[in-house]
Amino acid sequence: xxxGGIVASFVVPVHPHTVLAxxxxxxxxxxxxxxxxxxxxxxxxxxxxxxxxxxxxxxxxGHQIQADPNPEWVLVDHDFHDLGSISYSFNIDAExxxxxxxxxxxxxxxxxxxxxxxxxxxxxxxxxxxxxxPDNKIPAVIVSxxxxxxxxxxxxxxxxxxxxxxxQGRRAVAVTAMSLSNRMFTDFIDAKQxxxxxxxxxxxxxxxxxxxxxxxxxDVGQLSRTIHQQIRVQKVVAFKPMWWLSAMNxxxxxxxxxxxxxxxxxxxxxxxxxxDPTPSGAGEKEYDEDDVEYFHGERGVLDSAEExxxxxxxxxxQPSDGGQKMEQNGPALWDPTEAEGSVNTDAAPKPVGAYPHxxxxxxxxxxxxxxxxxxxxxxxxxxxxxxxxxxxxDYDIKAQTHAVVDNVKRIVEEAGATMEQVxxxxxxxxxxxxDFSGYNEVxxxxxxxxxxxxxxxxxxxxxxxxxxEMKVIVHLGE
Numbered sequence: 001x002x003x004g005g006i007v008a009s010f011v012v013p014v015h016p017h018t019v020l021a022x023x024x025x026x027x028x029x030x031x032x033x034x035x036x037x038x039x040x041x042x043x044x045x046x047x048x049x050x051x052x053x054x055x056x057x058x059x060x061x062g063h064q065i066q067a068d069p070n071p072e073w074v075l076v077d078h079d080f081h082d083l084g085s086i087s088y089s090f091n092i093d094a095e096x097x098x099x100x101x102x103x104x105x106x107x108x109x110x111x112x113x114x115x116x117x118x119x120x121x122x123x124x125x126x127x128x129x130x131x132x133x134p135d136n137k138i139p140a141v142i143v144s145x146x147x148x149x150x151x152x153x154x155x156x157x158x159x160x161x162x163x164x165x166x167x168q169g170r171r172a173v174a175v176t177a178m179s180l181s182n183r184m185f186t187d188f189i190d191a192k193q194x195x196x197x198x199x200x201x202x203x204x205x206x207x208x209x210x211x212x213x214x215x216x217x218x219d220v221g222q223l224s225r226t227i228h229q230q231i232r233v234q235k236v237v238a239f240k241p242m243w244w245l246s247a248m249n250x251x252x253x254x255x256x257x258x259x260x261x262x263x264x265x266x267x268x269x270x271x272x273x274x275x276d277p278t279p280s281g282a283g284e285k286e287y288d289e290d291d292v293e294y295f296h297g298e299r300g301v302l303d304s305a306e307e308x309x310x311x312x313x314x315x316x317x318q319p320s321d322g323g324q325k326m327e328q329n330g331p332a333l334w335d336p337t338e339a340e341g342s343v344n345t346d347a348a349p350k351p352v353g354a355y356p357h358x359x360x361x362x363x364x365x366x367x368x369x370x371x372x373x374x375x376x377x378x379x380x381x382x383x384x385x386x387x388x389x390x391x392x393x394d395y396d397i398k399a400q401t402h403a404v405v406d407n408v409k410r411i412v413e414e415a416g417a418t419m420e421q422v423x424x425x426x427x428x429x430x431x432x433x434x435d436f437s438g439y440n441e442v443x444x445x446x447x448x449x450x451x452x453x454x455x456x457x458x459x460x461x462x463x464x465x466x467x468x469e470m471k472v473i474v475h476l477g478e
Contacts, residue, residue, distance in 0.1 A: 003402065003445050004170040006162075006277055007045045009245055010038050011212065012132070013270035014056050014124030014177045016075075019131060020083040024191040027263030034261035034272035035131040041274060042132060047173045049093060050133055050140040051161060053244045054177040056124035059144035062110030063157055066142040067097035068119065075126045080266075088126050093139035096164060100141065103160040107293065109153065124177030132175065151221070151243050158247030159293065166402065174248040176241030180205040180269035189266065197267035205269035208242075209262055212273050215255030215280045221246040245275070251377070254279045254347055279347050279410065293383060331463050333378070345414035348407050349373040352463045357411045365415050365474035369428070371466045372403030375410075384465035385430065397435040400468050401442040408472055417474050422452045426471040432458035435467055 013031060017024070022032035042050070057064070072089040097113050104111035125142045133140065143161075146153070165172045181201035196202040211220045221243050249255055256276040263270055331352045336344040342356035343365065351357070351368065358367045372381055382399025386392050409419055425447060429435050436456070443454070462469055 003442075004165040004168055004172060006165070006174050006248055007047055007171045008041060008277070009174040009176075009217075009249060009275035010132070011176050011178065011241075011245070011271055011273040011275075012038065012128050013179060013265060013268075013272070014054070014127055015179075015265040015268070015270065016077045016080055016083055016086060016123060016127055017265050019086055019127055020080075021191070025194050027194060028191075028265065030261045031263050031265070031270055031272060032131070037260055038272055038274060039132045039134060042138070042173050045171065045173070047138055047171050049096065049165070049170045049172040050129065050138050050175060051165075051172055051248075052125050052128055052140060052142045052175050052177055053145065053241050054122050054124040054128070054142060055145050055179075055182075055241055056177065057122035057142065057144040059146050060148070062112065063104065063146050063149070064144040065097045065101050065111065065113050066092055066119075066121070066125075067094045067101075067113035067115040068092055068117065069094045071119065071121055073118070073120060075121065075123060077123050086126055086130060088121060088130060089136065090121065090129055091133075091136050091139050093141050096139070096168065096170075097141050099164045099168070100143075100161055103163040104157060107156050107160045107163075109156055109160065128175055128177045132173075145240050149240060154240050154243040155247040155251075156293070158244050162248065174245060176245050178241045179265075180208055180271055182268050185267040194264045194266060196264045196269050201269055205262065205271070209259050209271060209273065212275065213257045213259050215257045215275065216253045217242075217246045217249050217255050217257075217275060218251045218253045221251070249275065249277060250374070252279075253376075256280045279345075279413070343411065343415040345410055347375055347410040347414065349375050349378065358415060360415065360476070363475060363477040365412070365417060365476055367408065367411055367470075367472040367474070369469045369471050370404055370407050370411065371462065371464060371469045372400040372407065373464060373466065374403065375407075380464075380466055385467050386465050395467060397438040397467055398442050400466060401439045402446070404468055404470050405442070405446045408470060412472075412474055415474070415476070417476055419447070420450055421474050421476060422447065422450055422472055423475045424453045424473040425455075427454065427456045428459045428462065428469045428471075429456060430459060430461055430467050432456075439468060 012035065017028045018032045018035055022029045069092050070089060071092060075086045075088060077083065094115070101111045101113050121142065129140055143157070181197065181204060183197045183201060185197065196205065208220055208223065211223065256278045258274045260272040260274060333350040333352060334354055336342070336351050336356045337354050338344065339356065339359070341360040343358040343360060344356050348357050349371070355368050358365055373379070374381065380400065381403040382396030384393055385395050412419055412422065427439070429439060
């Protein structure tokens with residue numbers, strides 16, 4: 001089974017107008033056409049799972065995950081029942097839902113599955129699945145938006161979902177069903193007179209869309225704090241899907257975005273946006289969050305960076321001479337060196353010395369040692385092997401190995417090559433007895449399918465608290 005991943009992400013509106021009355025307003029029709037374009041993209045990508053995070057399914061006690069294999073009912077929107085009804089019969093991947101629930105609980109979240117005949121599906125999910133999956137062939141899963149979840153909890157929810165996506169080898173599409181500005185007119189209006197409720201709402205909507213179109217998913221997540229301080233309607237739930245979607249995409253700022261439509265529905269700012277995981281080549285993000293792997297119950301919800309305790313901030317990097325940055329719990333990070341034939345990318349973690357990510361010599365590409373550290377955050381998927389005092393910690397060698405392969409792939413693709421052109425790999429393990437089996441399993445799922453030669457060596461330590469590193473050679477010729 002190949003490793004799964006997110007093949008596309010979408011932001012989509014929740015209102016029933018795009019299903020029931022698209023031709024009553026030119027803007028509604030544009031949103032409907034954009035929905036149809038998104039559906040065609042999902043079909044062309046051969047996606048085998050649609051994951052819906054819906055702001056119109058609020059929950060209080062943890063997160064709830066729809067696990068009824070075939071929920072059927074008729075939706076009538078509470079506010080817009082005059083538009084008519086939407087009959088639905090959805091194909092829910094109950095197995096995935098239960099696996100996600102288990103993965104969430106392992107990461108410290110309060111979570112449960114819903115499998116109750118007659119349990120109503122929320123309007124946002126109904127609209128999204130009706131239009132994105134019109135023939136109902138792609139299985140789906142729906143998760144609620146917890147009213148009190150902070151960014152840490154929302155991030156861990158996404159990571160638990162990705163655990164299952166990768167484990168099951170799924171080609172998944174992540175969808176947030178939401179409005180941008182969610183302030184609606186409180187009186188009924190003539191459909192032809194619809195517009196964004198206020199100039200301030202429109203300005204913030206366009207700033208969000210500007211970031212999304214640049215693929216700056218993580219910046220959108222951070223922008224939510226600033227917006228929340230200025231808008232008049234204090235609805236925290238509106239920003240959680242951006243946190244979730246950012247985490248589903250690795251909190252990256254180098255995605256490829258496209259705004260398919262932006263219009264008003266009864267005053268609310270609504271958009272259909274396609275986020276492609278293909279790296280755009282954008283610069284390194286300023287990541288100011290803890291890269292949390294487990295949720296421990298704390299909830300600040302929308303604490304600002306200024307209000308958060310100093311020891312929770314990701315301010316460990318302090319500039320020093322020579323282009324270096326000092327890490328609190330590790331060696332200095334360096335900007336990769338530039339020389340003839342050098343290949344460097346912001347999509348890979350910074351080196352711990354004066355060397356490039358890779359170097360071309362003729363038709364060969366030689367990569368420097370690549371570990372699992374994440375670009376920008378320096379976080380270690382699966383956890384570090386020891387703490388700052390050198391005390392051993394439990395860690396996940398599979399997660400670390402997957403992250404190494406991902407980093408290798410980013411560097412190889414920056415050089416204009418593909419993973420199929422990798423010809424030789426030397427792997428270094430700091431605990432051969434403990435880790436070889438898990439590392440070997442991930443190898444079989446990833447690089448093993450390419451077929452490079454391989455040497456695996458046991459070593460005493462690596463410069464950062466990681467368990468695995470790879471030295472890779474690529475043949476750039478035909």
